[in-house]
Amino acid sequence: MNFDDTPQEAAFRAEARAWIGANAPKQYEEELRKSSLGRTQLTGANILEVAKAWQKKKADAGWACLHWPKEYGGRGSTPIERVIWQQEEGPFGKLSGMFIIGHGMCGPTMMAFAGEEQKRKYLPPLASGEKVWCQLFSEPAGGSDVAGLRTRAEKNGDDWIINGQKIWTSGAHYSDYGILLTRTDPNVAKHKGLTMFFLDMKSPGVEVRPIKQASGQSDFNEVYFTDVKIPDSQRLGAVNDGWNVSLTTLMNERMSIGAGVSTGFPELFEFCNSLMLEDGPAIEDRGVRSKLANWAVKASGLKYTSMRAISALSKGDRPGPENSIGKLVAGSMVQDVAMYALDLQGAAGVLSGPEDAEVAGKFQAMLLRAPGTRVEGGTDEIMRNIIAERVLGLPGDIRVDKDVPFNKIPTKGRA
Amino acid sequence: MNFDFSDDQKQMRDAARKFLSEQCPPKAVRTVLDGKAAYDKELWKGLAEMGFLGVAIPEQFGGAGAGHLELCVIAEEMGRALAPVPFSSTVYLAAEAILIAGSDAQKQKWLPKIASGEAIGTLALFEGKGNPSPKAIKLTASGGTLNGVKKPVADGAIADFAVVAARTGSTGRDSDISLFLVDLKAGGVEVKSLTNVDPTRGQAELTFKNAKAEPLGATGDGWSILSQVLDRAAVLMAFEQVGGADRALEMGRDYALDRIAFGRPIGSFQAVKHMLADMYVSATLARSNCYYGAWALSTNASELPEAAAAARISATQAFQHCAKNNIQVHGGMGFTWEFDCHMYYRRANAVALGLGSLSYWEDQLIDRMRKKNAA
Numbered sequence: 001m002n003f004d005d006t007p008q009e010a011a012f013r014a015e016a017r018a019w020i021g022a023n024a025p026k027q028y029e030e031e032l033r034k035s036s037l038g039r040t041q042l043t044g045a046n047i048l049e050v051a052k053a054w055q056k057k058k059a060d061a062g063w064a065c066l067h068w069p070k071e072y073g074g075r076g077s078t079p080i081e082r083v084i085w086q087q088e089e090g091p092f093g094k095l096s097g098m099f100i101i102g103h104g105m106c107g108p109t110m111m112a113f114a115g116e117e118q119k120r121k122y123l124p125p126l127a128s129g130e131k132v133w134c135q136l137f138s139e140p141a142g143g144s145d146v147a148g149l150r151t152r153a154e155k156n157g158d159d160w161i162i163n164g165q166k167i168w169t170s171g172a173h174y175s176d177y178g179i180l181l182t183r184t185d186p187n188v189a190k191h192k193g194l195t196m197f198f199l200d201m202k203s204p205g206v207e208v209r210p211i212k213q214a215s216g217q218s219d220f221n222e223v224y225f226t227d228v229k230i231p232d233s234q235r236l237g238a239v240n241d242g243w244n245v246s247l248t249t250l251m252n253e254r255m256s257i258g259a260g261v262s263t264g265f266p267e268l269f270e271f272c273n274s275l276m277l278e279d280g281p282a283i284e285d286r287g288v289r290s291k292l293a294n295w296a297v298k299a300s301g302l303k304y305t306s307m308r309a310i311s312a313l314s315k316g317d318r319p320g321p322e323n324s325i326g327k328l329v330a331g332s333m334v335q336d337v338a339m340y341a342l343d344l345q346g347a348a349g350v351l352s353g354p355e356d357a358e359v360a361g362k363f364q365a366m367l368l369r370a371p372g373t374r375v376e377g378g379t380d381e382i383m384r385n386i387i388a389e390r391v392l393g394l395p396g397d398i399r400v401d402k403d404v405p406f407n408k409i410p411t412k413g414r415a
Numbered sequence: 416m417n418f419d420f421s422d423d424q425k426q427m428r429d430a431a432r433k434f435l436s437e438q439c440p441p442k443a444v445r446t447v448l449d450g451k452a453a454y455d456k457e458l459w460k461g462l463a464e465m466g467f468l469g470v471a472i473p474e475q476f477g478g479a480g481a482g483h484l485e486l487c488v489i490a491e492e493m494g495r496a497l498a499p500v501p502f503s504s505t506v507y508l509a510a511e512a513i514l515i516a517g518s519d520a521q522k523q524k525w526l527p528k529i530a531s532g533e534a535i536g537t538l539a540l541f542e543g544k545g546n547p548s549p550k551a552i553k554l555t556a557s558g559g560t561l562n563g564v565k566k567p568v569a570d571g572a573i574a575d576f577a578v579v580a581a582r583t584g585s586t587g588r589d590s591d592i593s594l595f596l597v598d599l600k601a602g603g604v605e606v607k608s609l610t611n612v613d614p615t616r617g618q619a620e621l622t623f624k625n626a627k628a629e630p631l632g633a634t635g636d637g638w639s640i641l642s643q644v645l646d647r648a649a650v651l652m653a654f655e656q657v658g659g660a661d662r663a664l665e666m667g668r669d670y671a672l673d674r675i676a677f678g679r680p681i682g683s684f685q686a687v688k689h690m691l692a693d694m695y696v697s698a699t700l701a702r703s704n705c706y707y708g709a710w711a712l713s714t715n716a717s718e719l720p721e722a723a724a725a726a727r728i729s730a731t732q733a734f735q736h737c738a739k740n741n742i743q744v745h746g747g748m749g750f751t752w753e754f755d756c757h758m759y760y761r762r763a764n765a766v767a768l769g770l771g772s773l774s775y776w777e778d779q780l781i782d783r784m785r786k787k788n789a790a
Binding site for chain 1: 418706
């Protein structure tokens with residue numbers, strides 16, 4: 001048992017470290033390091049431009065999309081090399097937020113289902129960050145139950161005409177392309193009548209409306225489709241086989257392991273170390289210590305769970321459903337940690353003006369962003385179902401709509 | 416990175432699991448639970464024959480000389496099987512204390528006997544309520560004899576010898592404490608069995624009246640040796656706890672698949688599924704913290720004190736969480752004597768206290784993290 005790199009891993013790490021050391025935008029390092037959940041912003045710079053510039057630089061030197069094949073703009077790296085890169089990229093990796101969906105989900109789906117010519121056309125500019133992609137799955141009627149979506153695609157000659165609405169679409173307001181899951185046959189059971197496309201987000205009839213979140217920021221959008229025309233050549237997979245295509249997308253989501261999930265613990269520990277309460281330093285208070293210790297072992301438990309997963313990757317194993325625990329544990333932990341940090345400040349915990357921002361503002365940002373973490377990419381409840389069903393082998397939930405034609409499924413809870 | 420046990424170590428885990436499933440079924444645990452024996456002597460002999468008692472004892476002292484990673488995988492299986500034997504007292508506490516601080520002669524005298532199963536050892540530290548602390552030690556040592564009372568002492572009634580923490584100074588510093596080896600069969604020690612929450616692991620009161628003792632380690636080094644012993648034992652005990660947590664989770668999962676209510680297996684109800692998923696999460700986090708502790712223990716890394724406390728806390732939480740919710744999944748059946756759930760529940764709560772309480776280790780962890788932060 002050890003934490004050592006193999007010789008090949010060490011060589012890769014050294015190369016990555018040297019290149020990052022020479023090329024990363026160091027002027028933002030400190031700010032990125034200090035940014036915590038809900039607070040990644042750069043003073044005097046547009047974060048999207050900085051992120052795109054860093055991605056382009058990586059792509060030009062062969063460090064973009066490490067896990068993608070070289071011919072599509074990637075590096076053809078092993079999963080463990082991807083993890084090593086993330087470790088070495090450190091705070092600069094926080095700039096990649098806007099690319100996660102495109103690189104982790106849209107790209108792999110295109111690779112699996114688009115034609116060769118399309119792959120060569122669309123994937124390299126996605127890898128280099130010149131074009132940003134989003135994923136148009138969720139709808140007001142289809143969140144955890146993705147297959148409950150209602151956006152229609154109707155065939156019209158060589159085109160499809162799209163009408164409907166998506167929601168919770170991360171980054172749609174700055175995306176160039178998107179992958180879109182639609183309903184093409186409402187007369188069959190819900191999983192059997194879906195079809196996947198990709199489209200230009202600037203197409204006529206696409207309207208993006210940012211959603212103002214609880215935090216006051218707008219990372220997500222509603223996207224409306226009014227008679228949007230998509231050529232049949234931009235269909236991904238067979239007509240009515242969209243569910244299987246979307247499973248490819250969702251399975252790739254799980255590959256994104258090793259990216260540390262924010263728990264808020266380092267921030268809280270640092271805060272308790274410096275905070276003075278009436279009776280002395282907060283960290284010497286018995287109640288505070290007990291709370292901290294509880295969160296400390298969760299944070300270290302997650303860290304070493306991810307080390308175990310990385311070790312499995314290093315041996316060539318594929319990540320399994322057990323990796324679902326990171327988001328599940330960190331999501332509610334960061335929420336609790338933020339609440340506690342504010343509680344420790346007493347009445348002053350409510351303040352968030354610039355003069356108080358270091359102490360309260362940081363944790364308030366966390367507090368207001370955390371509920372999203374518990375919902376996006378699968379709610380806590382879905383994560384628990386995944387663990388219960390796929391790890392522990394318990395029966396699936398009862399699905400009363402399973403064999404019912406989609407247009408016969410009730411749409412209202414109370415008659 | 417290879418943050419995992421080796422194939423050989425996993426094979427040893429499998430061998431230990433197989434051995435224990437044959438030699439230590441729940442029925443055997445119940446023999447001790449019901450008070451028909453103080454511990455399972457046959458099992459103890461078998462463990463010695465398998466080489467498990469001396470797995471981390473060097474060959475020159477009669478052990479297998481394998482190492483602490485091997486001991487960790489065996490500890491996990493001991494916890495999983497609820498083995499009713501003085502394994503933790505003898506192997507994690509007494510043997511480790513001798514390995515750390517014993518003279519060559521002391522090692523020659525005791526370690527081969529531990530490895531062969533001839534001698535049961537324990538650590539006599541506590542004196543009534545409270546957590547490990549130099550201040551709490553009142554038992555005195557002078558002129559090679561000990562006077563005072565230790566309670567509770569795990570496996571004290573069946574032990575052949577004890578490592579005893581005694582006061583040798585009155586400066587108010589940690590250096591007031593020294594350790595001694597006492598042959599409990601040599602006279603001067605009164606032994607009284609105490610009833611306790613987990614009858615599968617005995618507890619005793621030892622009263623020392625001019626009992627002959629020989630120093631273990633230098634005078635005044637007792638507390639520093641004890642800290643090391645407790646940290647090492649914390650990692651090993653944490654593996655026992657993870658083994659117990661995993662087994663309790665499995666029992667709950669199996670019952671949830673078998674038991675039908677409202678026309679469905681109860682494991683198909685989200686409330687039950689989610690409870691089991693949370694048990695899995697706590698056991699997994701604990702296991703990962705334990706692996707880190709195992710790495711620190713086996714390499715004697717400077718991170719050991721922090722890693723040991725983290726492993727101890729999360730394994731304590733996981734075992735308690737899984738044992739308690741295993742009963743909940745079982746419903747009324749889980750509350751009966753004849754189902755095994757309560758044996759895990761008892762052990763989880765007894766083992767949570769054996770090296771000092773959860774809050775003691777929480778305190779330790781934060782102290783150690785602060786020190787590291789300041790360094």
